[in-house]
Amino acid sequence: MAIALRAVFIVLGAGVVVQALVVVQARPQDLVSGFYGMVDIVRRSMPPDFSVLPDAARPALETIDIGLFGTVMGVILAVPLSVLAAANVTPSRWLYYLSRAIIGFTRAVPDLVWALLFVTAVGLGPFPGGLALAVHSVGMLGRLFAETIENMDMAPIDALSLTGASRLQVFTHGVVPSVLPALAGIGLYRLDENIRSSLVLGFVGAGGIGFQLLTAMNLFQYRQVSLLLIVVFIIVFAAERLSAICRERLA
Amino acid sequence: MSDAGLAEPAPEQRLPDERPPDEKRPGVRLSIRGISLRYPNGVQALSGVDLDVRAGELLIVLGGNGCGKTTLLRCITRALAPTTGQVWLGATDLTSLDGRQLRRARQVLAMIGQHAALVRRRSVIANVACGALARHKTIWTKLGGLPPSELPGALGCLGQVGLADLAGRRAGNLSGGQAQRVAIARALLQHPLVLLADEPVASLDPEAANEIMRLLRRLAHDQGLAVLCVLHQVELAFAYADRVVGMRNGRVVFDRQRAEVAMDDVQRLYTARAA
Numbered sequence: 001m002a003i004a005l006r007a008v009f010i011v012l013g014a015g016v017v018v019q020a021l022v023v024v025q026a027r028p029q030d031l032v033s034g035f036y037g038m039v040d041i042v043r044r045s046m047p048p049d050f051s052v053l054p055d056a057a058r059p060a061l062e063t064i065d066i067g068l069f070g071t072v073m074g075v076i077l078a079v080p081l082s083v084l085a086a087a088n089v090t091p092s093r094w095l096y097y098l099s100r101a102i103i104g105f106t107r108a109v110p111d112l113v114w115a116l117l118f119v120t121a122v123g124l125g126p127f128p129g130g131l132a133l134a135v136h137s138v139g140m141l142g143r144l145f146a147e148t149i150e151n152m153d154m155a156p157i158d159a160l161s162l163t164g165a166s167r168l169q170v171f172t173h174g175v176v177p178s179v180l181p182a183l184a185g186i187g188l189y190r191l192d193e194n195i196r197s198s199l200v201l202g203f204v205g206a207g208g209i210g211f212q213l214l215t216a217m218n219l220f221q222y223r224q225v226s227l228l229l230i231v232v233f234i235i236v237f238a239a240e241r242l243s244a245i246c247r248e249r250l251a
Numbered sequence: 252m253s254d255a256g257l258a259e260p261a262p263e264q265r266l267p268d269e270r271p272p273d274e275k276r277p278g279v280r281l282s283i284r285g286i287s288l289r290y291p292n293g294v295q296a297l298s299g300v301d302l303d304v305r306a307g308e309l310l311i312v313l314g315g316n317g318c319g320k321t322t323l324l325r326c327i328t329r330a331l332a333p334t335t336g337q338v339w340l341g342a343t344d345l346t347s348l349d350g351r352q353l354r355r356a357r358q359v360l361a362m363i364g365q366h367a368a369l370v371r372r373r374s375v376i377a378n379v380a381c382g383a384l385a386r387h388k389t390i391w392t393k394l395g396g397l398p399p400s401e402l403p404g405a406l407g408c409l410g411q412v413g414l415a416d417l418a419g420r421r422a423g424n425l426s427g428g429q430a431q432r433v434a435i436a437r438a439l440l441q442h443p444l445v446l447l448a449d450e451p452v453a454s455l456d457p458e459a460a461n462e463i464m465r466l467l468r469r470l471a472h473d474q475g476l477a478v479l480c481v482l483h484q485v486e487l488a489f490a491y492a493d494r495v496v497g498m499r500n501g502r503v504v505f506d507r508q509r510a511e512v513a514m515d516d517v518q519r520l521y522t523a524r525a526a
Contacts, residue, residue: 155366155368156368156369156370156371158330159362159364159437160381160384162328162330162360162362163357163361163381163382163384163385163441164355164356164357164441165354165381165384166354166384166393169384169385169388169393172393172395173370173381173395174381177370177372177373178370178371180372181372
């Protein structure tokens with residue numbers, strides 16, 4: 001019976017994968033026939049045009065700062081929300097459901113859509129980009145923070161409660177030191193992701209190096225595109241390494 | 252509603268004082284009267300438990316799994332609300348308290364469990380100092396600061412358990428026995444009238460277990476604490492208890508001085524359950 005059930009699940013799983021291939025219109029033969037087109041673009045991208053490097057410096061810094069702004073604001077907003085959204089420490093069932101709803105909504109809307117909304121509201125530039133990342137981060141961080149709080153060891157919390165300490169004292173002396181390293185690690189990982197996301201937000205006018213990249217692509221300036229991609233790679237790699245080092249030290 | 256400040260409490264809210272000793276029950280710190288607990292699913296966990304815990308005495312409760320030992324402790328601390336009965340801590344009935352009044356009463360009712368339940372990422376001295384938070388409900392402590400006036404006392408409590416040299420160490424780096432001693436130090440900083448211990452040596456090796464039991468006995472005999480300890484290890488009960496209480500099926504089966512307890516009495520607690 002168990003074997004038959006397992007076979008059914010395998011067949012169903014394979015069916016799901018096949019239908020995905022059909023819907024995506026996966027055509028490996030197109031990849032083969034288009035190979036020479038890709039080679040042509042790569043050829044036209046070489047060598048990278050280093051003359052635009054000085055012009056790329058400020059947008060690159062802007063990209064990092066948009067990611068940093070979005071992460072910091074996201075953390076500041078997500079922390080209190082996550083406390084309300086953690087079943088083991090929430091002060092009220094209504095606040096629990098409300099905070100979960102806010103987290104779910106901000107997570108569900110992609111950061112690109114938030115960027116479009118904020119560009120419409122406040123205009124072009126890095127500010128709408130930062131706002132978009134902040135709002136989206138509230139959802140992503142809020143959920144992870146809440147799960148971290150829910151999964152923590154409650155024994156020290158219960159022990160502190162039994163000493164007669166107030167609820168706020170139990171929170172600041174028990175909950176906060178227990179989860180802070182994990183929350184900091186999640187925040188650092190989010191910073192890494194936000195910097196990568198901010199690269200794309202420039203495509204909708206929300207600042208950073210993305211706008212420069214889009215312009216170069218639209219003008220077929222492939223050598224500039226390759227230089228900008230090198231800059232992007234350096235930014236992403238550096239952010240990832242720095243985040244990993246900080247998280248290792250926190251652990 | 253704020254807990255900030257230390258305004259003079261109303262008479263009914265003052266911390267429990269020790270009852271005046273009477274001839275029948277001299278020095279009784281904790282008095283349990285007719286405690287019963289019936290769970291919503293109908294299981295009767297405790298039935299009419301009567302028990303006195305006296306100052307300067309180490310009372311050990313024995314009994315098989317599910318006999319109600321831990322449930323009794325949870326009813327005393329009001330982690331569980333008993334169905335009927337009263338728990339008197341001095342002149343205060345704990346079963347009638349809630350919220351802030353219950354938190355105030357808990358200040359002098361210290362408890363340690365199977366595991367030390369320390370905040371692992373904080374230092375040993377910070378964990379101990381948390382035992383005094385209830386006496387310092389100030390903005391500073393509510394924001395996570397330790398009460399500075401309690402740090403010397405915290406160090407003193409660590410000295411009493413022989414761990415003053417580990418004050419600066421992270422709690423997560425302690426052995427099981429060391430962590431349990433830190434938990435006792437935290438309990439001592441509460442300046443308790445009663446110390447409850449729920450299987451405090453369950454996860455310790457024999458040497459560490461004996462250390463903890465010696466410490467509990469010393470706290471009872473030398474400092475006059477009333478100590479109520481739940482144990483599984485019968486040999487430890489016979490080695491350290493002043494008084495032994497046997498429980499079975501949620502009831503007290505016997506309550507005698509250690510010298511009056513026979514091994515047969517204890518074995519009946521466990522074998523009768525299996526029969």
